[in-house]
Amino acid sequence: xxxxxxxxxxxxxxxxxxxxxxxxxxxxxxxxxxxxxxxxxxxxxxxxxxxxxxxxxxxxxxxxxxxxxxxxxxxxxxxxxxxxxxxxxxxxxxxxxxxxxxxxxxxxxxxxxxxxxxxxxxxxxxxxxxxxxxxxxxxxxxxxxxxxxxxxxxxxxxxxxxxxxxxxxxxxxxxxxxxxxxxxxxxxxxxxxxxxxxxxxxxxxxxxxxxxxxxxxxxxxxxxxxxxxxxxxxxxxxxxxxxxxxxxxxxxxxxxxxxxxxxxxxxxxxxxxxxxxxxxxxxxxxxxxxxxxxxxxxxxxxxxxxxxxxxxxxxxxxxxxxxxxxxxxxxxxxxxxxxxxxxxxxxxxxxxxxxxxxxxxxxxxxxxxxxxxxxxxxxxxxxxxxxxxxxxxxxxxxxxxxxxxxxxxxxxxx
Amino acid sequence: xxxxxxxxxxxxxxxxxxxxxxxxxxxxxxxxxxxxxxxxxxxxxxxxxxxxxxxxxxxxxxxxxxxxxxxxxxxxxxxxxxxxxxxxxxxxxxxxxxxxxxxxxxxxxxxxxxxx
Numbered sequence: 001x002x003x004x005x006x007x008x009x010x011x012x013x014x015x016x017x018x019x020x021x022x023x024x025x026x027x028x029x030x031x032x033x034x035x036x037x038x039x040x041x042x043x044x045x046x047x048x049x050x051x052x053x054x055x056x057x058x059x060x061x062x063x064x065x066x067x068x069x070x071x072x073x074x075x076x077x078x079x080x081x082x083x084x085x086x087x088x089x090x091x092x093x094x095x096x097x098x099x100x101x102x103x104x105x106x107x108x109x110x111x112x113x114x115x116x117x118x119x120x121x122x123x124x125x126x127x128x129x130x131x132x133x134x135x136x137x138x139x140x141x142x143x144x145x146x147x148x149x150x151x152x153x154x155x156x157x158x159x160x161x162x163x164x165x166x167x168x169x170x171x172x173x174x175x176x177x178x179x180x181x182x183x184x185x186x187x188x189x190x191x192x193x194x195x196x197x198x199x200x201x202x203x204x205x206x207x208x209x210x211x212x213x214x215x216x217x218x219x220x221x222x223x224x225x226x227x228x229x230x231x232x233x234x235x236x237x238x239x240x241x242x243x244x245x246x247x248x249x250x251x252x253x254x255x256x257x258x259x260x261x262x263x264x265x266x267x268x269x270x271x272x273x274x275x276x277x278x279x280x281x282x283x284x285x286x287x288x289x290x291x292x293x294x295x296x297x298x299x300x301x302x303x304x305x306x307x308x309x310x311x312x313x314x315x316x317x318x319x320x321x322x323x324x325x326x327x328x329x330x331x332x333x334x335x336x337x338x339x340x341x342x343x344x345x346x347x348x349x350x351x352x353x354x355x356x357x358x359x360x361x362x363x364x365x366x367x368x369x370x371x372x373x374x375x376x377x378x379x380x381x382x383x384x385x386x387x388x389x390x391x392x393x394x395x396x397x398x399x400x401x402x403x404x405x406x407x408x409x410x411x412x413x414x
Numbered sequence: 415x416x417x418x419x420x421x422x423x424x425x426x427x428x429x430x431x432x433x434x435x436x437x438x439x440x441x442x443x444x445x446x447x448x449x450x451x452x453x454x455x456x457x458x459x460x461x462x463x464x465x466x467x468x469x470x471x472x473x474x475x476x477x478x479x480x481x482x483x484x485x486x487x488x489x490x491x492x493x494x495x496x497x498x499x500x501x502x503x504x505x506x507x508x509x510x511x512x513x514x515x516x517x518x519x520x521x522x523x524x525x526x527x528x529x530x
Binding site for chain 1 (some may be wrong): 417463466467468469479481482483501502503504509523525
């Protein structure tokens with residue numbers, strides 16, 4: 001019995017603690033790859049010892065201590081391969097450092113350092129995402145490769161190259177200084193949001209959502225907010241992710257077909273997530289200075305989430321929020337969503353004028369939702385031929401199977 | 415007059431060579447370096463880490479942008495170089511961002527290969 005119980009429990013502990021243990025080991029041994037090797041060996045040792053001896057009272061401290069000693073062993077074995085000076089510096093750091101792993105006050109500088117290192121702008125964005133999933137979330141290289149729809153070897157190589165760059169180019173392992181913190185935090189939030197959107201609305205493939213990635217993003221958001229509770233942008237992003245994720249189960253039928261907000265069964269929405277998200281939105285909007293774009297997007301999602309029926313949606317408020325968003329971070333996609341909201345307040349003709357003006361600017365060429373939105377407005381205006389033509393144009397651009405099926409259905413209905 | 419000599423080579427091919435070939439080339443480099451030191455031509459020179467460790471820094475509208483990888487735009491040509499000592503990539507990038515060239519063009523930050 002002990003064995004079975006421990007195997008599942010051990011797995012849970014690893015997933016929960018891998019990022020923190022790795023983060024602390026990197027600080028102690030001063031080397032990303034050496035720390036990873038130490039962690040690997042500590043995990044192997046745990047799998048051997050814990051089923052017999054039972055789970056230690058502080059598994060994180062156990063893993064850090066064992067990982068640290070394994071790293072020292074490795075250094076000794078590799079003695080000839082490292083220059084002497086660097087080796088001595090690392091050994092001294094490992095020996096002298098008091099291991100602080102039993103702090104449970106929520107403050108964990110190591111994990112922050114690790115997040116900011118993985119999200120360093122000298123690595124390209126996809127590499128930042130991959131490294132964050134691997135190192136902070138503790139996903140296996142196989143799982144990260146799946147997330148990117150690439151082969152394991154390709155991903156392994158990309159991760160090795162990223163770690164080599166961190167070491168060779170000396171990307172600092174630290175929380176950025178105050179004058180750079182805002183900008184670097186923005187980068188880290190963009191990484192987390194990319195993980196979320198790839199889980200919530202994959203750009204390719206057969207599935208409409210990939211819950212595992214969204215869950216990782218939410219976990220990262222919570223982790224970051226716990227470390228830096230005074231940053232409203234983090235609360236805004238976490239709120240946005242929770243409010244979108246709350247609708248996950250209602251967004252697709254059992255067959256994987258897309259269900260529009262309008263037709264979603266609101267009983268399937270996760271009320272717990274909505275409540276948590278809505279509370280965070282208020283916190284995010286309250287902060288000093290202008291609200292973040294995430295906070296305003298989250299506020300829009302909250303207005304939708306709080307409407308009991310689609311018809312009860314507070315559209316004027318949504319239009320107003322989109323106008324704020326257009327000022328904060330103007331983009332053609334935001335303008336398109338704004339137009340769709342305008343159609344609910346001022347009717348489809350006014351919205352169509354906005355969409356046509358947007359189409360004339362040609363920034364959204366290739367984006368299937370532009371012709372799809374046009375098609376819907378034309379349909380509501382009774383201009384069926386033009387609507388059909390627009391649906392066909394949207395079909396040519398859509399890449400996700402469920403979206404294609406939905407567009408084809410709409411076209412057939414006309 | 416001083417001239418900067420820039421060495422271009424295919425990293426993938428270089429990495430794929432047999433050790434004996436690599437050793438032979440290192441020998442040639444050592445002999446060349448000794449030769450130009452003795453002839454009084456040598457002013458300085460370093461081997462660089464591979465381009466995968468490079469970071470490119472640009473400043474546009476006062477905003478610093480850093481991207482992974484070497485500078486790859488063929489519209490611009492190499493115009494000069496500085497060798498700097500910095501504690502880490504952030505410090506080196508901050509210096510690069512102050513270089514006028516980061517406003518008018520791009521600056522590639524590449525770590526020097528440590529010779530022991």
